[in-house]
Every structure is written in structure tokens, then in C-alpha cells.
Amino acid sequence: MKRSIAILALTLASLAPAMAQDAEAGKSVFGQCRACHAVGETAKNGVGPQLNGLIGRKAGTVAGYNYSDANKNSGKVWDEATFTAYIKDPKGQMPGTKMVYAGLKDETRIANLIAYLKTFGPDGKAK
Template sequence: MLRFSIAAATIALAAAAQAQDAEAGKAVFGQCRACHQVGETAKNGVGPLLNGIIGRKAGTVEGYNYSEANKNSGKTWDEATFLAYIKDPRGFMPGNKMAYAGLKDEKRAADLLAYLKTFGPDGKPKQ
């Protein structure tokens, strides 16, 4: 019984480690770069900057002209909300301006999230 528990715990830890890979997420973010920026020098572009997205209320990046749907969504970006949104932006938040069709691959979406989580609201890397 103990052997099974240790094996199950090892498998669960390995799965969790694979679930979010920030370095792989950096490559996934390459798709997002056309519209979004992250980092200390990030600015709003076609889309808002994404520094510190987790924990931020939707539609609140200063200087970005959001859709009414985004501004009035009442959503706060947490992991589950971000993953649902990035999978199907228009289905999740009808009326938003994001033209992206969605990132359906759950592993790549988790990696992207891990990468975005490395940036604080000021764009500095979190330690």
C-alpha cells in the first residue's frame, strides 16, 4: 500500500511539474507578441500589456481602450478564468475585441500561463 502511495505521489508531482513550463510558455507567447507585450518596457499595442494579469480585474490596464464587454465583464483574471478565455476568447467573453481564435491545446495554454505568471504588475520578473 505504501509503495502504491509513493508511486502515485511521484506520478502526481511529475504531472504537476509538466503541467506548467514557463520556458515552453515563452515560445507559445511568440503567437501573442503581435498584439501583446510583457516585461519592464511593455506597452499597450493592439492588445493590452499582460504584466501581472493574474489577480487583475478585467478591462483595467490604464491607457488601453477595452471593449464594453471586457470592461463590464466583472471578471478578475485567475488561472481558471485565463485558461477558459484563451481557449475561446469570443465564446468566453462575447463582444470582446480579441480576434484570436483560441489556444485549444491545454498543455500549451498552461505553459503560456506559467510564462505570464513570471511577470509582476511592474513587468519585473517574479523571483
Template sequence: MRLFVISLVLCLSGFGTAQAQDAAAGEKTFLQCKACHQIGEGAKNSVGPVLNGVIGRKAGTIEGYSYSPANQNSGITWDEATFREYIRDPRAKIPGTKMVYAGVKDPKRVEDLLAYLKQFGADGKKAAQ
């Protein structure tokens, strides 16, 4: 009985925790984002703003990009939880955003995308692995 209880506790303790992140898989997910966003050294604003250093950055603050008032006034500072919510359904998180992307619905792909984005500092350089 004790073994059963220990097994059950170990099994249940995994629920609600984040899935493992895979930056290489996230890079593949980012291919969809590349239609509008750039990341890395030499990245420039395009249809969407540069995503270098996005985690930890206040929404609507990349110089030279014309954000929607909804994005500029959202009060959001991008952290992992906020990004997860936003990327699932951008228009639900920030009504009036210019971003027309329908979102990434698969939680594993969201985690992988986060792992990929987090590699890049505000300067566009990849952090040492």
C-alpha cells in the first residue's frame, strides 16, 4: 500500500508543472513567426517588432516600431506566463492588437517557442549554452 501511495504522489506531482522546453523545436515553430518578426543579431523591425530580449521587456517599447495603442497601453511586461497566454490567442489577450496571427494552441510548441526566444538577449546575441 505504501508503494502505491508513493507512486501516486510522484505521478500527481508532475501535473501542473511546465513541460520540458526544446529550443531546437522552438526554432522550427518560429518559422511561422518569421513572416512578421525577426530575431538575432542584425534583426530589424518588419511587419512585427524585433523579438530580441522579449522576455522581460515592456510591451510596445521597441524603438522604431509603430505599435497599436492597445499594445502600447497594455501595461504588460513580457514574462513566460504572459507570453504563454498571449501566443495562444493574441487578440484575446490584447484586444485591438495589430497582430493578426491566430496563435499557437499546442502547449508543447508554446514551451519550445519560449525556449527558443529566451536564448536571445536584447542585443540579439544568443546566450552561452
């Protein structure tokens, strides 16, 4: 029994680093998003809205961006769980969205992307 517990503890300990969020790795993941979205102090809306201060923001509220009715009226607030579900399957999570993206399925890459996005405040300055 003690041996089983020890093996379980070692297994869980080895998984922890893989599940940790890595903002630097998320910067690389954001490369896929960069064609439509921007972050940082000079970020502007493009094909998609700028993503500064995304986590904690109500969906469809970036000034100057022409959102779909689906996004504006979704009632979503972007937290980690909501964004994770959305980025995996944008059209499935928000039918009628203008976002043309098949989805990011890898949990680690999503966690890293979120970590990177969280480094930018609403004004685009690094936190």
C-alpha cells in the first residue's frame, strides 16, 4: 500500500510542471492568433479585437471593434474556463461568432496562451 501511494505521489509530481502555465511558451502559441489579434501598448483592433485585459472582460466590449451579435449578446465574461472552452471550439461555444478558427485543442498550449494573455493589462502594459 505504501509503495502504491509513493508511486502515485511521484506520478502526480511529475505531471505538475506539465500543467503549469508558461507565459513565455504562450507567446509562441499567440503566434497563431497574431494574424487577427494584437496585444501590447500599441495593440489595435484588426480582423479581430485587440486582446489586452481579456481575462475578466465582458465579451463583445472592446471599443471600436464591430462584433457579431452572437458575441455582443453572449453574456460571457472571459475567465480561464470560459476562454478555454471557447478557444477549443469557437463556433460551437458561440454560434454566430465571426471568429474563423478551427480551435486549439491542446490543454497545455491553451494554459500557456492564457498565461501570456494575462501578462497584459487593459491598457496593454505588462503586469
